[in-house]
Amino acid sequence: MARQDKAAAGRRRARFSATVAALLAAGLAVGGCGAGGERSSADRAKGEGGRTAPAVPDGGAGTVAPEDADGAARDRQPSARPAPDYLSTFALDVDTASYGYARRTLSEGRLPDPATVRPEEFVNSFRPDYPRPEDNGFSVTLDGARAGQDGWSLVRVGLATRAADRSGERPPAALTFVVDVSGSMAEPGRLDLVKESLGLLADELRDDDSIGLVTFSDQAETRLPLTRVGDARGRIREVVDSLATSSSTNVEAGVRTGYDVAVEGHREGATNRVVLLSDALANTGATGAGTILERIDAERKRYGITLFGVGVGSDYGDAFMEQLADRGDGQTTYVSTSAQARKVFVDQLPAHVELRARDAKAQVSFDRRTVERFRLIGYENREVADEDFRNDRVDGGEVGAGHTVTALYAVRTRSGATGPVATATVRWLDPATRAPHERSGSVGTAALSGDVWGGGHDSLQLTAISAYFADALRGGDLPGAPGLPVLAERAESIAGRSGSAVVRELAEAVRQADRLRGPAEEPTGEGELKSGDPYS
Numbered sequence: 001m002a003r004q005d006k007a008a009a010g011r012r013r014a015r016f017s018a019t020v021a022a023l024l025a026a027g028l029a030v031g032g033c034g035a036g037g038e039r040s041s042a043d044r045a046k047g048e049g050g051r052t053a054p055a056v057p058d059g060g061a062g063t064v065a066p067e068d069a070d071g072a073a074r075d076r077q078p079s080a081r082p083a084p085d086y087l088s089t090f091a092l093d094v095d096t097a098s099y100g101y102a103r104r105t106l107s108e109g110r111l112p113d114p115a116t117v118r119p120e121e122f123v124n125s126f127r128p129d130y131p132r133p134e135d136n137g138f139s140v141t142l143d144g145a146r147a148g149q150d151g152w153s154l155v156r157v158g159l160a161t162r163a164a165d166r167s168g169e170r171p172p173a174a175l176t177f178v179v180d181v182s183g184s185m186a187e188p189g190r191l192d193l194v195k196e197s198l199g200l201l202a203d204e205l206r207d208d209d210s211i212g213l214v215t216f217s218d219q220a221e222t223r224l225p226l227t228r229v230g231d232a233r234g235r236i237r238e239v240v241d242s243l244a245t246s247s248s249t250n251v252e253a254g255v256r257t258g259y260d261v262a263v264e265g266h267r268e269g270a271t272n273r274v275v276l277l278s279d280a281l282a283n284t285g286a287t288g289a290g291t292i293l294e295r296i297d298a299e300r301k302r303y304g305i306t307l308f309g310v311g312v313g314s315d316y317g318d319a320f321m322e323q324l325a326d327r328g329d330g331q332t333t334y335v336s337t338s339a340q341a342r343k344v345f346v347d348q349l350p351a352h353v354e355l356r357a358r359d360a361k362a363q364v365s366f367d368r369r370t371v372e373r374f375r376l377i378g379y380e381n382r383e384v385a386d387e388d389f390r391n392d393r394v395d396g397g398e399v400g401a402g403h404t405v406t407a408l409y410a411v412r413t414r415s416g417a418t419g420p421v422a423t424a425t426v427r428w429l430d431p432a433t434r435a436p437h438e439r440s441g442s443v444g445t446a447a448l449s450g451d452v453w454g455g456g457h458d459s460l461q462l463t464a465i466s467a468y469f470a471d472a473l474r475g476g477d478l479p480g481a482p483g484l485p486v487l488a489e490r491a492e493s494i495a496g497r498s499g500s501a502v503v504r505e506l507a508e509a510v511r512q513a514d515r516l517r518g519p520a521e522e523p524t525g526e527g528e529l530k531s532g533d534p535y536s
Contacts, residue, residue: 086368089389090382092159092360092397092405092426095325097311099125099466100334101318102473103505106512108314112473116318119378119470120407126466126502127404128459130160136356137161138399138426140441144411145452145460148480151372151415153448154464157364157407157424157441161356164401172270173205173353174226176212178258180278182249183217189336190312191245194277197310197341198240204350205229210270212261213239216254217246218284226265250284251276252292255324259296259305266303271353275308276324280317289323304431306330306355306398310344326381329358329398352400357428359396362407363389364424370417370445377408377467377478392429392436399428408467410479411448418445452480458494462503465491469510484514 098121102112133139144155164170177198185191198213205211212226213236224239258274266272299305307328309321312335325332335341361384366374388394399405411421425440450457452464465487471478472487482490491507494500 086366086371087363087386088366088374088376088409089361089363089384089386090376090379090407091384091395092357092362092399093120093331093379093382094124094397094399094403094405095121095322095332096125097121097309097318097322097332097334099470100336100340101311101316102470103509104314104316104334104336106509106516109516111513111516114474117470117474118322118381119467119474120382121378122466122470123378123406123408123463124404126462126506128158128406128463130158130404132160132162134162136430137437138357138360138428138439140424140426140439142422142424142441142443142447143460144421144443144448145450145454145457146448147410147452147464150479151412152479153411153413154452154460154480155374155409155411155422155443155448156460156463157362157409157422159362159399159405159426161399161401161403164351164354170354170401172267173209173350174212174262174265174267174270174272175205175210175353176214176226176258176262176265176274178214178216178254178274178276178278179243180249180251180254180276180280181215181217181243181245182281183245183247184249184279184281184313184315186245187313189314190279191243193312193335193338193341194310195240195243196338197277197335197345199237200342201345201349202229202233202236202240204346210265210267211236212258212265214254214258214261215243216250216257218248218250218253220250220253220257222257222261225261226267248284249278249282251278251280251282251320251324252284254278255292255307256296259299262305263299263303266305271355272303272305273308273330273353274305274328275310275349276321277310277312278317278321279313279315280309280311280321280324281313281315282317282320289320289327292324293327300328304358308349309333310335312336322381329395331398351402354401355398355431356401356403357397357399358431358434359392359394360399360426360428361389361394361396362405362424362426364407364409364422366411366422367420370413370419370421371411372414373412375410377410377471379407389425390427390436392434396428406463408463412479413445413448420444421448453482453490458497461490462494462506465494465510466506469506469513473513484510484517488514 098116098118105112130141131139139160141158144153147154179194207230209229210226211229213224215221215223262272262274307325307330309325309332311321321332333344335344421443423440423442425438427438429436452460468481469487472484488507488510491503495504495507
């Protein structure tokens with residue numbers, strides 16, 4: 001995943017500021033993608049110096065290009081870029097480990113370390129019912145509502161892929177499991193949960209899928225080469241049942257051997273993935289994510305093998321696992337109970353094993369006529385330089401079938417302004433052909449007229465509650481934040497209306513955090529952001 005240096009990005013923006021200001025003062029037009037439009041990269045508009053121009057809003061002093069008969073906006077040549085601080089660009093993220101680990105920590109009577117709280121992973125732990133595309137691309141949905149005083153609103157960007165047909169055709173899966181059997185995994189809720197999870201998955205995979213198994217402690221051992229599931233389910237279970245803990249944690253040896261097994265058993269046309277199950281407390285061998293994955297980087301790129309990290313344990317190396325998955329073009333989740341293990345290994349992994357998109361990025365452009373300030377909530381370590389949005393050599397996120405990705409913005413609109421607010425464009429590479437595609441959607445001020453806490457906004461409210469909850473845990477001050485007791489009540493109300501057990505779990509987690517934090521000054525709901533930059 002892309003991790004751009006913020007200072008460098010700032011310097012790049014500064015170099016363009018004078019030119020951009022002059023162009024805008026001259027009233028030069030900027031164009032944008034119409035809602036739902038898709039364009040191929042061969043016709044992409046080029047920016048200054050031969051670089052590809054970023055997505056731009058249907059605003060400024062500009063005009064909108066005419067549409068084809070099917071409603072898709074045709075390509076256009078933008079005359080100038082929007083001011084850099086009116087663009088927000090990030091790699092897509094479907095990780096959920098931060099929320100799962102925070103819930104585990106709170107249930108044990110501890111507040112999570114703010115460094116482990118990533119708001120986008122709280123938000124993406126809940127799946128709104130966005131429209132699904134009919135093809136293998138993305139749908140793009142934007143909505144929002146007022147949040148507090150002084151013109152602040154929440155604007156939600158929702159992306160979704162078509163769900164997999166559990167009984168229909170899909171490419172076979174070649175999954176190499178790398179299992180931590182070090183001494184720390186002996187704690188209840190670690191290796192025992194891993195074994196239970198693998199047993200569940202063995203029953204869910206199809207006969208044509210393949211499973212390999214590597215274990216590691218101080219050294220790594222191949223327990224099962226990639227083997228077609230078919231008639232080998234009994235053998236797979238025997239190997240899983242025999243797993244037992246040993247000594248220290250050499251994640252480097254485990255991941256390296258896991259990739260060796262994945263490469264040796266690589267299946268053309270299959271979804272090839274390494275699944276790391278660990279508490280990520282590396283203490284032997286190379287212990288840095290970058291060092292570990294540098295050794296297998298060539299094989300990862302050549303064979304398209306992605307890494308799925310499953311975290312376990314009350315003492316968990318969250319940052320290490322998250323960095324490892326980022327570098328391995330993958331994702332992370334966290335499990336601490338049998339119910340969560342079943343959700344991941346029975347409900348999600350078999351359904352999501354088919355990739356819909358590689359190197360997926362999003363760029364949201366805000367209209368300067370209606371927007372005064374904005375901020376993306378979370379995604380700090382997914383930031384991509386604006387000019388790299390269409391640079392397909394810059395990593396994005398890998399997204400599977402049936403996934404949703406949500407990004408939430410705090411936006412302050414200009415008093416009395418009406419019209420377009422934001423246009424969001426998602427760009428991705430086809431997993432098989434690596435052909436690039438884009439789709440866009442937009443939202444205007446009319447969609448922000450309601451109150452986020454008013455009736456009929458349960459889906460948006462749930463997104464807001466999870467984002468405000470995460471921001472509170474890391475000491476933030478988002479505009480419109482109602483405070484933990486009120487967040488808990490609103491989550492409980494949604495749970496009551498929907499009957500959702502996972503929303504009720506969210507309400508309880510918020511209450512636990514409120515009890516642990518103790519008496520505190522309630523927010524006014526009129527918080528200010530520290531700067532006009534989207535990543536304050």
